[in-house]
Amino acid sequence: MRSYALPEEDANSRRFLLPAKIVQTAFVCYHETKNCRLFSAHPMSSPSIPSPDVTHTVFLDDGAEIILRRYSRASGTRLVVSHGNGCAVDGYFPYWQKFLDDHEVVVFDFRNCGQNPAHVGAHDYPIFLKDMTAVYDSIDDAFGKRSQAGAFHSMSARINLKYALEGNRRLDALVVFDPPMVPPEDHPLHELLHSEERVLWRWAAGRPAVFDDPSELADLYAKSRMLSGWVDGTYDLMARAVLRQDTADGKWHLVCSGARESNIYRQNAALNIWPHGDDFPIPVLLVGGDPESDIPSAPAHACRALGSEMGWRYESVPGTGHFLQLQEPDACAQLTKSFLIEKLG
DSSP: OEEEEOOHHHHOGGGGTOOHHHHTTSSSOOOSSSEEEEOOOOOOOOOOOOOOSEEEEEEOTTSOEEEEEEEOOOSEEEEEEEOOTTOOGGGGHHHHGGGTTTEEEEEEOOTTSTTSOOOSSOOSHHHHHHHHHHHHHHHHHHHOOOOEEEEEEHHHHHHHHHHHHTTOOOOSEEEEESOOOOOOTTSTTHHHHHHHHHHHHHHHHTSOOEESSHHHHHHHHHTOSTTTTOOTTHHHHHHHHHEEEOTTTOOEEESSOHHHHHHHHHHHHHOOOOOOGGGOSSOEEEEEOOTTSSSOOHHHHHHHHHHHHSOOEEEEOTTOOTTHHHHSHHHHHHHHHHHHHHHHO
8 A cells, every 4th residue: 555645735725716626637636635545456457559550750850759650551531649748649549449440540649758768858838849740741751641630639639729720731630639728817717727737737746656566556547536437447558658667676657757747737827829710720620528527627618618709619528527538439439530521521
């Protein structure tokens, strides 16, 4: 049995003046005390991820590397998939496996995440945006040009939205899941979204980083209210995706450090992107968590507002929170497929 101490700023949620259901949005169990206890791991089994048909490494200008994996050569639209902050794309396998029979699927982790080597350089939105050009160029060069769409969650969704707004048309359609969009300061939702990012950046800076076994992190995920309802095996799948075993000490370490994860949450709070749906050069489908669900997700409220106020094409998946692709992968996949058929044939 092991206990983990929460950062002082996060231990007492009342400091942040957030609704109780929203405060519990970090990847840990919040209590009125300063400790979150992780009990002995429960049995878990994760789905097996198949080997890719082709692997290609993108060598970036500053020495960082991003590994691309291509699955299938099906005739359907190519689908490019990536992950949210502090996560890795293998954890989203329950969602992207739904496309392997009918689509070419290319998955990748952002720099310093998942299967990629750690790098000492920058880890922020400006470098992520620059990386996207190298990623899309490499996809074209390594796998050939063809009709392609993107399906991105949270951080990767926000990056690709901004990338498209800057005039980059590398995709023929874009599906984004619960991006953490922070509205302007005079918007009624601004404090809710900004406050959640503050909670998360303080939590991430002090999150547990070393584990004896991935099952310990999986058990921690399973006890988080925000992460409730993930399909069977996904807690273990995500834990293994974000950890890497150190051969020197035998322990499992976060690939993306808590400091780097925290920095992205901090930037989320400052990156106020609140465009009209017509501002994008490509068709965009916004799929949000359920703002009325008891699974807390402040971004779900922002997504609903973008749909009703800013003219975005918007859908919500009932009963889900921020990790809707892991809670309802079938529903999310069907929304994606219907949109791609409508827009791309």
